[in-house]
Amino acid sequence: MIAESGHYALVLALGLALIQSTIPLLGARLNDPALMNVARSTALAQLLFVASSFAALVMLHVTSDFSVANVFENSHSLKPLVYKITGVWGNHEGSMLLWVSILALFGGLVAAFGSNLPLSLRARVLAVQAWIASAFYLFILTTSNPFLRLPDPPIEGRDLNPVLQDIGLAVHPPMLYLGYVGFSISFSFAIAALVEGRIDAAWARWVRPWTLVAWIFLTLGIAMGSYWAYYELGWGGWWFWDPVENASLMPWLAGTALLHSALVMEKRNALKVWTILLSILTFSLSLLGTFLVRSGVLTSVHAFATDPTRGVFILLILSVFVGGSLMLFVWRASTLKRGGLFSPISREGALVLNNLFLTTACATVFVGTLYPLALEVVSGAKISVGAPFFNLTFAPLFVPLMIAVPFGPMLAWKRGDLMGAAQRLLAAGATALLALAVTWAWARGGSALAPLAIALAVFVIVGAFTDLAERISLFRNPVAYVLARARGLPRSVWGTAFAHAGIGVALIGIVCETTWNTEYIGTMKEGDVMKIAGYELRMDSLTQRLGPNYRELVASFIVSLNSERLSKMTPSKRSFTTRGGMSTTEAALLTRGVSQLYISLGDATADGGIAVRIYHKPLVLLIWFGPILMALGGMLSLSDRRLRVGAPRPAEALRRLQVAE
Amino acid sequence: MTRKQRRLTIIGCALGVLALAAALVLNALRDSIVFFSTPTVVAEQRFAPGRRFRLGGLVQPGSLKRGDNLAVTFEIADRNAKLPVAYKGILPDLFREGQGVVAEGMLDASGVFKADTVLAKHDENYMPKDVADALKKQGHWKDDYSANEADGTFASQGAASAAQGVMR
Numbered sequence: 107m108i109a110e111s112g113h114y115a116l117v118l119a120l121g122l123a124l125i126q127s128t129i130p131l132l133g134a135r136l137n138d139p140a141l142m143n144v145a146r147s148t149a150l151a152q153l154l155f156v157a158s159s160f161a162a163l164v165m166l167h168v169t170s171d172f173s174v175a176n177v178f179e180n181s182h183s184l185k186p187l188v189y190k191i192t193g194v195w196g197n198h199e200g201s202m203l204l205w206v207s208i209l210a211l212f213g214g215l216v217a218a219f220g221s222n223l224p225l226s227l228r229a230r231v232l233a234v235q236a237w238i239a240s241a242f243y244l245f246i247l248t249t250s251n252p253f254l255r256l257p258d259p260p261i262e263g264r265d266l267n268p269v270l271q272d273i274g275l276a277v278h279p280p281m282l283y284l285g286y287v288g289f290s291i292s293f294s295f296a297i298a299a300l301v302e303g304r305i306d307a308a309w310a311r312w313v314r315p316w317t318l319v320a321w322i323f324l325t326l327g328i329a330m331g332s333y334w335a336y337y338e339l340g341w342g343g344w345w346f347w348d349p350v351e352n353a354s355l356m357p358w359l360a361g362t363a364l365l366h367s368a369l370v371m372e373k374r375n376a377l378k379v380w381t382i383l384l385s386i387l388t389f390s391l392s393l394l395g396t397f398l399v400r401s402g403v404l405t406s407v408h409a410f411a412t413d414p415t416r417g418v419f420i421l422l423i424l425s426v427f428v429g430g431s432l433m434l435f436v437w438r439a440s441t442l443k444r445g446g447l448f449s450p451i452s453r454e455g456a457l458v459l460n461n462l463f464l465t466t467a468c469a470t471v472f473v474g475t476l477y478p479l480a481l482e483v484v485s486g487a488k489i490s491v492g493a494p495f496f497n498l499t500f501a502p503l504f505v506p507l508m509i510a511v512p513f514g515p516m517l518a519w520k521r522g523d524l525m526g527a528a529q530r531l532l533a534a535g536a537t538a539l540l541a542l543a544v545t546w547a548w549a550r551g552g553s554a555l556a557p558l559a560i561a562l563a564v565f566v567i568v569g570a571f572t573d574l575a576e577r578i579s580l581f582r583n584p585v586a587y588v589l590a591r592a593r594g595l596p597r598s599v600w601g602t603a604f605a606h607a608g609i610g611v612a613l614i615g616i617v618c619e620t621t622w623n624t625e626y627i628g629t630m631k632e633g634d635v636m637k638i639a640g641y642e643l644r645m646d647s648l649t650q651r652l653g654p655n656y657r658e659l660v661a662s663f664i665v666s667l668n669s670e671r672l673s674k675m676t677p678s679k680r681s682f683t684t685r686g687g688m689s690t691t692e693a694a695l696l697t698r699g700v701s702q703l704y705i706s707l708g709d710a711t712a713d714g715g716i717a718v719r720i721y722h723k724p725l726v727l728l729i730w731f732g733p734i735l736m737a738l739g740g741m742l743s744l745s746d747r748r749l750r751v752g753a754p755r756p757a758e759a760l761r762r763l764q765v766a767e
Numbered sequence: 768m769t770r771k772q773r774r775l776t777i778i779g780c781a782l783g784v785l786a787l788a789a790a791l792v793l794n795a796l797r798d799s800i801v802f803f804s805t806p807t808v809v810a811e812q813r814f815a816p817g818r819r820f821r822l823g824g825l826v827q828p829g830s831l832k833r834g835d836n837l838a839v840t841f842e843i844a845d846r847n848a849k850l851p852v853a854y855k856g857i858l859p860d861l862f863r864e865g866q867g868v869v870a871e872g873m874l875d876a877s878g879v880f881k882a883d884t885v886l887a888k889h890d891e892n893y894m895p896k897d898v899a900d901a902l903k904k905q906g907h908w909k910d911d912y913s914a915n916e917a918d919g920t921f922a923s924q925g926a927a928s929a930a931q932g933v934m935r
Contacts, residue, residue, distance in 0.1 A: 473792050
C-alpha cells in the first residue's frame with residue numbers, strides 16, 4: 107500500500123507541476139493575478155506530494171519491505187537503521203527522488219517566502235521551476251520508478267554496497283544536491299527575466315541569497331565528499347579528478363563566479379547580460395553533472411547501451427534545457443539595457459577578472475572531463491585524462507586568481523587605486539615573504555614550489571583580514587572602540603574576509619599534504635614496531651571480530667611519541683557476508699592538531715602478518731577547514747541585514763492583489 | 768578612457784586568458800593523457816618499452832603470485848593474449864582472479880608490464896568500462912557483469928571516487 111501511495115503521490119506531483127508550468131505563464135501574459143497566483147499554491151502542493159512520496163520510500167526501506175525491487179536491491183534486514191534510511195538515496199532511483207524533492211523544496215521556498223517579488227516575476231520563476239520538475243518527474247516515472255514491486259517477494263534483501271554504509275552517505279549526497287539543485291533558482295530567475303525582458307539591481311538582490319544558499323551547500327557537499335573518500339578508500343587520497351568529482355566542481359566554479367558577478371549587478375547595475383548567462387551556465391553544468399553521473403555514461407558505456415532509455419532521456423532533458431535557455435538568451439539578451447560604466451582598475455574590474463579566471467578554469471575542467479568521452483565517440487580511441495592534466499591546466503589558472511583575491515575588496519567601486527591597494531597590502535606581502543623564508547628554511551631546500559604556494563596562501567589569508575583590520579581600526583584605537591566598530595561592520599564584510607581566507611587555508615593544507623606527506627607500505631606482524639614522522643607505532647594484536655552484517659579483521663596499534671603512550675589505533679578490514687564477501691577497508695585516523703596519522707590494512711599474508719599502509723599527513727585537516735571557513739563566510743553574508751530586508755517591497759496595489767488571492 | 772576603450776581592455780584581457788588556457792590545455796593533452804590498451808593489441812603492435820599506457824583485461828586465474836615485501840605478479844588476459852604484470856604494493860579490495868582490472872604503467876625490456884597503479888572499482892558486479900568494451904568486442908562478455916549496474920554509478924563524488932580504488 108505504501109509503495110502504491112508513494113507512486114501515486116509522485117504522479118500527482120507531476121500533474122501539479124504541469125499545471126504550474128503553464129497556467130502562471132498564461133496569467134503573466136494576460137496580467138491576471140488569479141492565474142499568476144496558481145503558481146504559489148501548486149508549488150506548495152507539489153512540495154507536499156513529493157515529500158510524501160519520498161517519505162513513503164523511506165518507510166519502505168525502514169520496514170524492509172523486500173517486495174519492492176528498490177528495497178530488495180539496496181537493503182538488508184540486518185542493516186543498521188541509519189543505513190536503512192541513508193540507503194534510500196544510495197541508489198539511482200532513490201537519489202533521483204531526492205533530487206526532485208529538493209527541487210520541489212526550493213520551489214516551495216520561493217513560493218512561501220517570495221511574497222515581496224513582483225507577482226509576474228514570481229509566477230514566471232515558479233513556472234520555469236515547474237518545467238524542470240516536470241521533466242524529472244517524467245524521467246523517474248518512466249525509467250527509474252523506485253516503487254516497482256517484485257512478483258515474488260524475496261525474504262532477504264541484497265544489502266547496500268558496503269562502501270556506502272557510512273555516515274558520509276547521510277550527509278554528502280543531500281548537501282551536494284541542495285547545492286546542485288539550488289542553482290535551479292537562479293536559472294529560473296534568469297529565464298523569467300529574459301521572458302519579461304526586464305532586469306535590474308533588485309533582481310540581483312533577490313537572486314543572490316538563493317545562489318549563496320546553493321553555493322554554501324555545494325561547498326560543504328564537495329568538502330564532505332572529499333573527506334569521505336579520504337577516510338573510506340584507505341589510501342589517503344582526497345581528490346582524484348574523477349569525472350564524477352569534476353561534475354560537482356564545475357557548477358561550483360561557475361556558481362562562485364555567479365556570486366561575484368551578481369554582486370556587481372546588485373551594487374552597480376552592470377554585467378547584467380553576463381550574470382544572466384552565468385546563471386544559465388551554472389545550472390546547465392549542474393544538469394550536465396546529473397547526466398554524467400546518472401546516465402551511466404562514465405562508469406560503463408555498457409550500462410548506457412543496455413538501458414539506453416535513462417541515458418537518452420537525461421541527455422534529452424539536458425539538451426532541451428541548455429539549448430532552449432541559450433537560444434532564449436541569444437534572442438532576448440539584447441533587450442536588456444546596458445548598465446553602469448567602470449574603469450578596468452576598480453572593484454568591478456577585479457570581479458570581472460575573478461569571473462574570467464573562474465570560468466576559464468571551469469572550462470579546462472570541462473575539457474578534461476568531456477574530451478575522453480568525445481574522443482571515444484568520434485574515433486573510438488580510449489584515453490584517460492587524470493591528475494597530471496588538471497595540475498598542468500587548472501593550477502596555473504588559479505595562481506593569478508589567488509594573487510588577485512586580496513586586491514578585490516581593497517579597490518573602490520567604479521574607479522580604484524591599484525597603487526593604494528598595493529600599499530595597504532604591504533603587510534600581507536611582507537608576512538607572505540616571511541612565510542616563504544621560514545618554510546624554505548624548515549624544508550631545507552627541496553622543491554621551491556611548495557614554499558611559494560604557502561607564501562601565496564599566507565598572502566591571501568592575511569590580505570583577507572587586512573581590509574577587516576583597517577575597517578575596525580585594529581591596533582590604532584582602544585579595544586572597546588575596536589569591538590564596537592567590529593560589531594557595526596556589515597556581516598557581508600566579515601563573510602568576504604572569511605570566505606577569501608578559506609581558500610588560503612585550504613591551499614596550505616593541500617600543499618603540506620602533497621609535499622610533506624610520509625608513507626610506509628609493508629607487512630607487519632604482532633609486536634612489530636614502525637617509526638614514522640617521529641611517532642612510534644607498535645602492532646599490538648590482530649584479531650577477528652563480528653559486526654551486525656560483516657566480519658572484520660582488526661589490527662590494534664599502540665602509538666607513542668618520545669616513548670610516551672599517546673593512543674591506540676584500530677584499523678580494520680571488513681568482509682560483508684551479504685555481498686559475495688565484498689570487503690571494505692576501515693582506516694584508523696589519529697588527529698594531532700590539524701595533522702593526522704592514518705593506518706589502513708591490506709591483505710593478510712600467509713605467515714600471519716598483514717599488509718599495512720601508514721601515513722603521516724601534516725596539516726591535512728586544513729584542506730577541509732578551508733571550505734568550512736568559506737561556507738561560514740557565505741552564511742555570515744547571508745545573515746547580512748541588507749540581504750534580508752534590502753529587497754524592495756512591491757507596490758501597494760500589487761500587495762493588495764496578493765492578499766486577495 | 769572611453770566606453771569603447773574600456774570594453775576593448777576587458778575583451779583583450781579575456782582573450783589573453785582564454786589563449787593562455789587553450790595553450791595550457793593543448794600542452795597538457797599532448798603530455799599527460801594515457802591511452803588504454805589490451806594484451807591482444809600490445810602483442811599485435813609490439814609496444815616499445817618505456818611508453819606509459821593502461822592495460823585492461825581479466826586477471827588470469829591461477830596466475831597471482833605474492834613475493835616478498837608486497838611484490839605481486841599476475842597476468843592480465845583477454846581472449847587471445849596475456850601479459851605478465853609486476854606490481855609492488857597493496858592490491859585493491861576487489862582484486863580477484865578472474866575479475867576485470869585496469870593497470871597503469873609501462874613495459875620493461877623483458878616484456879613484463881611494470882604497473883604502478885592498479886584500479887578496481889568497489890562493486891562486485893563492476894567491470895572497468897574499458898575492459899567491458901574490449902571484452903565485448905571480442906565476444907568474451909559475461910552477462911552477470913551487467914546486472915546491477917546502478918550501484919557503480921551512484922551519484923556521489925565520494926562513492927564514485929570510492930569506486931576509483933586507485934593504489935599508490
